Every structure is written in C-alpha cells, then in structure tokens.
Amino acid sequence: MTTPYFKAVRPNGQTRNGLDWNVPSGTVVRADHNIGTPDHGEVCPKEEGDGISVAKTWFGASQASFPTVRCCTISFDPADVLAEDDHKVRVRAAT
Numbered sequence: 883m884t885t886p887y888f889k890a891v892r893p894n895g896q897t898r899n900g901l902d903w904n905v906p907s908g909t910v911v912r913a914d915h916n917i918g919t920p921d922h923g924e925v926c927p928k929e930e931g932d933g934i935s936v937a938k939t940w941f942g943a944s945q946a947s948f949p950t951v952r953c954c955t956i957s958f959d960p961a962d963v964l965a966e967d968d969h970k971v972r973v974r975a976a977t
Contacts, residue, residue, distance in 0.1 A: 887936045887957070887971065890943040890950040898947060899930040903954045914974035917964070925965045925972050933964045933972040942969030 891897050895904035901913060916931025926945070927933045936956060937943035943950045962974040 887938055887955075888943065888953040889934070889936055889956050889976070890946045890948075891952050891954055892948050893952055895952070895954075901934070908977060910975050910977050912975040917974070921964070923965065925967045925970045927972060933974055934976050936971045936973055936976060937969070938971060939969045945970070
C-alpha cells in the first residue's frame, strides 16, 4: 500500500453513485467493474465503476460535486493506479 491519501465523502459517508465508505478500517473498496478504457486519460471516473478518484491535495478534494466536509484516509496499491495528476489519482480499488 502507498502513503495514505484521502477521499472526500458526503456527510452520510457516501460518494457519487452511492459508493459507501462506511466500512471497517482495512476493507478494500472496489470500483472497477465498468472500466472500458482504463487509460482514457481522465483522473476522474467517467461513469460508475470506472475507478475511484482519490484526493492528493485539498484542491483535488474540492473538485467533488459536494462540499468537502468529511474525508476518509485511504491507501491503495500502486498497481491499481489508472490515471494521476498533481491533485488527484484514479484507482481500481482503495483501502
């Protein structure tokens, strides 16, 4: 696993498309069931199941479609990285 990053979530612990982060520590959350073109070049998922967008900076977290009022600390395997820029990374799965 990598150095922890963070995931902005809604107050109820969910993200866009209802992905639920209210899970016990150490649980692997996957969102790679709908990856048509893994290297489509976007750091944000284009559709449900196209990976998980993870914040590296507060600017990256602010790009969510909701206010950044709650975050989860996460980590991921470098082999699961699909795209990355200075502020976010898109991964297949995160813990």
